[in-house]
Amino acid sequence: MQYFRDGSSYFIRIDKDEDLFKSLESFAEAEELKCGHLSGIGALKDCELGFYHLHEKTYDRKMFKDEAELLSLDGNLSIFDGKPFFHIHTVLGGPDFSCFGGHLFSAKVAVTCEVNFRPLDIEMERQPNSDIGLNLLHFCNINPDT
Amino acid sequence: MQYFRDGSSYFIRIDKDEDLFKSLESFAEAEELKCGHLSGIGALKDCELGFYHLHEKTYDRKMFKDEAELLSLDGNLSIFDGKPFFHIHTVLGGPDFSCFGGHLFSAKVAVTCEVNFRPLDIEMERQPNSDIGLNLLHFCNINPDT
Amino acid sequence: MQYFRDGSSYFIRIDKDEDLFKSLESFAEAEELKCGHLSGIGALKDCELGFYHLHEKTYDRKMFKDEAELLSLDGNLSIFDGKPFFHIHTVLGGPDFSCFGGHLFSAKVAVTCEVNFRPLDIEMERQPNSDIGLNLLHFCNINPDT
Numbered sequence: 001m002q003y004f005r006d007g008s009s010y011f012i013r014i015d016k017d018e019d020l021f022k023s024l025e026s027f028a029e030a031e032e033l034k035c036g037h038l039s040g041i042g043a044l045k046d047c048e049l050g051f052y053h054l055h056e057k058t059y060d061r062k063m064f065k066d067e068a069e070l071l072s073l074d075g076n077l078s079i080f081d082g083k084p085f086f087h088i089h090t091v092l093g094g095p096d097f098s099c100f101g102g103h104l105f106s107a108k109v110a111v112t113c114e115v116n117f118r119p120l121d122i123e124m125e126r127q128p129n130s131d132i133g134l135n136l137l138h139f140c141n142i143n144p145d146t
Numbered sequence: 147m148q149y150f151r152d153g154s155s156y157f158i159r160i161d162k163d164e165d166l167f168k169s170l171e172s173f174a175e176a177e178e179l180k181c182g183h184l185s186g187i188g189a190l191k192d193c194e195l196g197f198y199h200l201h202e203k204t205y206d207r208k209m210f211k212d213e214a215e216l217l218s219l220d221g222n223l224s225i226f227d228g229k230p231f232f233h234i235h236t237v238l239g240g241p242d243f244s245c246f247g248g249h250l251f252s253a254k255v256a257v258t259c260e261v262n263f264r265p266l267d268i269e270m271e272r273q274p275n276s277d278i279g280l281n282l283l284h285f286c287n288i289n290p291d292t
Numbered sequence: 293m294q295y296f297r298d299g300s301s302y303f304i305r306i307d308k309d310e311d312l313f314k315s316l317e318s319f320a321e322a323e324e325l326k327c328g329h330l331s332g333i334g335a336l337k338d339c340e341l342g343f344y345h346l347h348e349k350t351y352d353r354k355m356f357k358d359e360a361e362l363l364s365l366d367g368n369l370s371i372f373d374g375k376p377f378f379h380i381h382t383v384l385g386g387p388d389f390s391c392f393g394g395h396l397f398s399a400k401v402a403v404t405c406e407v408n409f410r411p412l413d414i415e416m417e418r419q420p421n422s423d424i425g426l427n428l429l430h431f432c433n434i435n436p437d438t
Contacts, residue, residue: 002431004414004416004431006412006413006414007413008154008300009329009410009412011327011329011368011412011414011416011429011431013428013429013431016423016424035157037155037157037185037262039185039329039331039366040366041366041367041368041379041380041381042381043344043346049243051215051239051240051241051243052189052213052215052257053213053241054189054213054256054257060241062243064243067344067345067346069343069344069381069393069394069395070381071364071366071381071382071383071393071394072217072218072237072364072366072381072383073366074185074186074187074217074218074219075187076157076187076260076262087187087260088187089187089215089216089217089218089239090217091217091218091237091239091245091364091383091391091393093343093381093383093392093393093394094343095343095345095352097341097343097354097356097392097393097394098391098392099237099244099245099383099391099392099393100239100243100244100245101215101217101237101239101243101245102215102217102239102243103215110346111344111346111424111426112424112426112428112429114368114379114429116329116368116410116412118155118262120152120155120157120262121152121153122150122152122157124150124157131162132162132257132258134257134258136159136258137157137159137258137260139148139150139157139159154300181303183301183303183331183408185331195389197361197385197386197387197389198335198359198361198403199359199387200335200359200402200403206387208389210389218363218364218383220331220332220333220363220364220365221333222303222333222406222408233333233406234333235333235334235361235362235363235364235385236363237363237364237383237385237391245383245390245391246385246389246390246391247361247363247383247385247389247391248361248363248385248389249361264301264408266298266301266303266408267298267299268296268298268303270296270303277308278308278403278404280403280404282305282404283303283305283404283406285294285296285303285305
């Protein structure tokens with residue numbers, strides 16, 4: 001992994017065989033980042049995807065081992081349990097140009113991964129929500145509720 | 147819905163069962179926003195998708211009632227008919243990890259929706275274009291035409 | 293094509309029948325931009341998509357001539373061979389709301405294309421990597437390597 005900051009944004013290159021989440025987490029820790037938005041392209045492998053069944057409050061999980069084009073990666077950084085937590089959804093592309101995707105639990109970089117990260121000066125924490133069964137975003141500063 | 151602003155960007159959380167477009171429109175009105183770019187992830191239901199047939203100048207529309215992972219939501223805010231108008235395209239993911247998507251006409255939040263909105267200090271209005279049959283973006287300030 | 297800049301970002305409208313990459317390249321040259329991130333929506337046609345086979349170090353390429361909804365376009369601008377180079381991945385939507393996508397080699401605008409471009413004050417160059425068989429990003433300024 002290599003990354004570079006300009007005033008308002010980071011550019012991150014994660015390299016072949018590196019773990020996507022471990023790389024992003026070590027980036028966030030090194031830069032002391034707590035909140036932000038990210039997007040990226042590249043190619044991934046060993047992707048564990050999830051689909052959340054709200055009524056059962058459980059994720060179906062499935063591993064996709066093959067290399068896939070990373071067509072869309074969108075997500076955010078917040079704090080969960082005192083640590084940086086990346087929430088990422090992704091669309092992947094297969095060799096026949098079909099698409100598949102879901103909530104991304106884990107992945108390795110297959111070729112390269114080019115990520116743009118924009119820090120936000122907001123404190124967001126994930127807190128358990130028993131109705132939903134997931135850890136939802138909570139803004140730690142006072143803010144409008146509508 | 148809850149939202150928070152840092153200097154250059156908003157983070158918006160839209161909650162279960164809330165209407166996506168009504169929430170975004172009330173956010174834009176409350177914050178007096180006229181132009182910007184947004185992206186987001188989460189889960190949606192009751193999604194009405196569209197595909198535009200240019201030669202017939204009509205949208206095919208189809209309702210997808212089931213909960214789906216919101217894998218990619220990308221769009222922009224402009225002014226149409228004096229009001230904030232969100233133009234959004236989306237990729238959704240099903241329980242078998244397949245993808246579907248289109249122009250998004252309407253949707254409700256299924257689990258949560260986490261949106262990043264970046265205001266732009268530009269005035270953009272949508273104006274009818276008879277060749278295309280749609281309301282296209284028009285920049286209201288003087289700008290280069292190439 | 294028309295575009296407008298606010299302090300931190302550009303909004304670009306590329307019009308029907310215009311070449312996507314030629315338009316973006318002429319925009320980058322006119323504005324003397326070297327690095328940045330872009331995303332966009334709209335509709336494209338004549339899309340040449342690629343899937344990279346790492347072991348063979350070759351792209352499979354396929355042309356999709358029909359109009360498709362542009363559901364997700366994500367990418368970045370860097371310098372390759374002294375010229376602005378856009379690396380773009382895309383998810384497209386068909387008339388049956390199915391998705392397909394890949395690395396985007398070329399495309400024309402079918403209806404309209406609405407792009408948000410955010411310049412980064414970073415110098416990134418693409419340089420050949422013989423292990424991967426592609427031109428990977430190289431940050432030209434000193435930066436942390438982890």
